[in-house]
């Protein structure tokens with residue numbers, strides 16, 4: 198069995214691992230658009246969470262298998278067409294994540310000083326696409342983060358953490374330099390609903406609460422029932438952290454943070470003569486008359502009240518978004534633009550609802566599967582991505598063993614795949630002037646990044662551009 202997996206984030210690696218252990222003679226080609234692997238495990242997870250990145254050790258192990266090929270620096274749908282890949286594989290598994298962000302759709306979103314959390318996170322984590330972001334952390338002393346998920350709290354924490362605490366992480370030197378000049382003293386994290394509906398987890402809240410010399414604006418206890426012990430366990434733990442405040446309240450706090458609830462932005466406002474952000478107008482919300490304010494899913498409605506928060510810096514942290522790969526529809530693979538996923542059955546088989554309305558088996562597009570954020574939507578941590586990738590790999594293996602049609606054995610296919618995999622498209626790709634990389638190339642880049650980091654007393658200093666990554670291979 199020859200399989201193309203598209204995207205080398207956690208979903209791609211865990212799917213490869215599981216599939217190769219279920220079908221020992223399967224050969225997996227893992228395509229990655231960047232020279233370097235690991236997706237958001239490298240470019241999303243916060244630099245001060247090194248333990249989360251330990252999953253990369255497992256991925257390194259997976260890559261040692263003789264049945265595994267890494268094809269880096271090849272962007273599927275651009276450097277190689279999906280239709281070209283199809284003839285050479287039995288199955289294609291999409292695990293290409295979510296590489297765009299949701300917008301709020303309000304005036305001023307493109308003002309100078311308004312960023313998406315995805316850009317900012319990518320910037321401090323060395324994602325080549327965002328190395329020229331140049332966020333102005335000196336324009337004012339306030340920042341506002343819109344959204345109350347873990348990514349929002351990551352952004353707030355990076356802005357508030359003393360730079361010396363970040364120096365030995367793998368945050369880029371450029372980000373350290375900007376952060377060391379930062380004038381930000383107050384970060385407000387704004388959410389549309391209340392604390393019982395917020396998406397962040399207790400670990401992230403606790404970390405933010407306990408940054409030295411950072412105070413927290415107490416939250417309104419009336420959001421909670423008088424006896425918080427009655428809350429479900431997870432909400433109870435978060436409530437304890439938020440109501441208690443910092444473990445060691447600072448006597449002379451140099452910085453502060455706050456959670457603003459029941460507020461939703463309606464415009465980012467510029468100064469009269471420039472394109473620079475100066476404030477955000479928020480519409481105040483209230484729980485819908487039919488909603489139970491203690492329920493996780495309580496909905497809110499706007500009131501007539503608004504307020505304005507002065508700030509020169511704002512981050513939209515309202516979610517990532519997947520998009521369709523070019524050429525998907527030519528292969529009969531649908532894309533749900535509303536949900537931002539490739540439609541799939543509960544196991545990860547790609548389904549085309551128009552093929553078999555109401556009948557998932559009939560709707561399966563043979564040979565196509567998906568895993569990770571492009572399968573479920575952009576939520577979930579690495580552990581849940583792993584569980585989900587295992588489900589996808591298991592269904593590929595069981596379909597293979599039960600003899601259902603695969604890519605080219607389906608009616609209208611060539612009968613059989615060439616089995617050539619990457620070798621079948623290599624010339625086309627190289628002919629397009631693309632420099633495809635193998636695992637040993639990544640290992641060399643990794644080595645040079647670690648050497649650069651070693652000189653600075655940190656684990657690695659990432660390369661900030663594809664050219665520099667490729668240059669490391671020639672130097």
Ligand code: FAD
Pocket residue numbers: 203204205206207208209228229230231234235236237238241242243246249271272273274292293294295296318348351517522568569570571576577578579580582
């Ligand atoms: P991704 O990790 O996004 O991987 C997709 C890969 O596909 C990328 O490498 C991308 O370059 C590649 N790709 C895209 N398009 C193409 C193409 N056309 N051709 C080839 N390759 C392509 N989880 C935790 O457990 N702990 C944390 O602390 C944590 N922090 C996070 C912080 C942030 C800011 C974010 C955004 C997420 C965080 N997560 C965390 C969640 C975790 O990162 C995700 O669950 C996981 O990375 C999703 O895996 P994935 O493989 O589906 O997507």
